[in-house]
Amino acid sequence: MEVYYGTRRRPRAYVNMALVACNVIVFIALELLGSTQDTLFMVKHGASFAPYILEGGKEYLRLLYSVFLHFGPEHLFHNMIGLFFIGDNLERAMGHARYLAFYLLCGVGASVCSMTVHAFAEPFVVSAGASGAICGVVGGLLWVVIANRGRLEEMTTGRVAFLIFYLIYGGLQSSGVDNIAHISGALLGFLLSWLLYEPSAGLIWGRARAGETVGEKKCNRTRLVIGLPVYVGILWAIVKITQYFVLF
Numbered sequence: 288m289e290v291y292y293g294t295r296r297r298p299r300a301y302v303n304m305a306l307v308a309c310n311v312i313v314f315i316a317l318e319l320l321g322s323t324q325d326t327l328f329m330v331k332h333g334a335s336f337a338p339y340i341l342e343g344g345k346e347y348l349r350l351l352y353s354v355f356l357h358f359g360p361e362h363l364f365h366n367m368i369g370l371f372f373i374g375d376n377l378e379r380a381m382g383h384a385r386y387l388a389f390y391l392l393c394g395v396g397a398s399v400c401s402m403t404v405h406a407f408a409e410p411f412v413v414s415a416g417a418s419g420a421i422c423g424v425v426g427g428l429l430w431v432v433i434a435n436r437g438r439l440e441e442m443t444t445g446r447v448a449f450l451i452f453y454l455i456y457g458g459l460q461s462s463g464v465d466n467i468a469h470i471s472g473a474l475l476g477f478l479l480s481w482l483l484y485e486p487s488a489g490l491i492w493g494r495a496r497a498g499e500t501v502g503e504k505k506c507n508r509t510r511l512v513i514g515l516p517v518y519v520g521i522l523w524a525i526v527k528i529t530q531y532f533v534l535f
Contacts, residue, residue: 300375302387307367307374310417313355314363324359326413332356334415335398337406341530350402350526354394356415366417373450374424376440377480380431385483392518393423393476399522400471406533418458419468425451426476431484482514 314323321328330336333352340349357363378386397419405412429447432439451473458464485507 298379300378300386302383302390303370303374303378306387306390307371310355310357310363310367310370314357314360317356323357329356329358329415330413334413335402336413337402337410337533340402341406341526341533345530347526350395350398351391353398353415354391354417354420357417358415362416366421369421370417370424373421373428376442377424377428377431380435380439381427381480381484385485389427389476389479389483390420390424392479392515393427393472394420396475396479396518396522397423397468397472399525400475401465401468403525403529404467406529410533414465414468416465416468418465419472422451422454422469422472423476423479425454426473427480427484428476430477430480434484434486479518482511482518485511 317323317328317332320332323329326334330339333349334356335349335353339346357366374386374390377389381389394417398414401414401419405414425447428439428442429444429451432442432444432447437444455466455469455473458466458469485504
């Protein structure tokens with residue numbers, strides 16, 4: 288099914304809707320088992336906790352699991368509202384598969400940055416939530432809007448830049464917010480969008496940006512093939528270096 292706007296059509300952002308649904312389902316399942324506002328309960332069920340990730344069982348998958356966990360209904364509601372209203376724009380621009388890869392890589396990258404800083408400064412901080420990935424989506428939108436000469440659907444460079452400022456400033460003014468995840472997520476999202484975005488791979492009407500040459504397409508593919516393994520390798524190196532230097 289497609290949504291029509293006048294003579295134009297916007298394909299459904301199935302991946303974004305599935306991500307929202309996954310977050311909600313995980314939250315409901317955990318609430319049935321206990322309380323998502325209980326820190327120990329959340330640690331037991333996959334929240335990011337540096338000692339468990341870096342020592343003992345080396346539970347690296349917490350860096351991914353924690354992206355789908357939320358501390359209470361308010362935390363979930365705010366994140367999912369944001370993801371629902373902005374993620375579809377980026378999915379249509381990138382395409383389904385690339386958007387899914389982008390979201391997960393942003394979420395894990397923000398988790399790694401957050402865990403690393405906390406491991407050195409506040410090693411017993413427990414972190415969870417999709418906000419790092421969502422800030423990544425906003426950072427990714429900024430690059431895509433810039434690449435499309437300042438406009439993507441209803442998004443403009445100024446609007447996206449203001450949204451990034453609002454998210455980061457709001458986090459800095461609040462307590463109990465993982466600002467490292469927010470800031471790193473936005474920066475990583477911008478970088479990953481530069482790696483992953485290719486106009487002809489998107490779902491937006493017109494398919495390819497006017498003037499996109501064969502040479503540009505090859506450059507985009509080369510950047511993707513080389514850049515993604517480097518990105519993953521850097522994240523893994525950060526985890527291993529932190530593991531080497533931090534003692535609990």
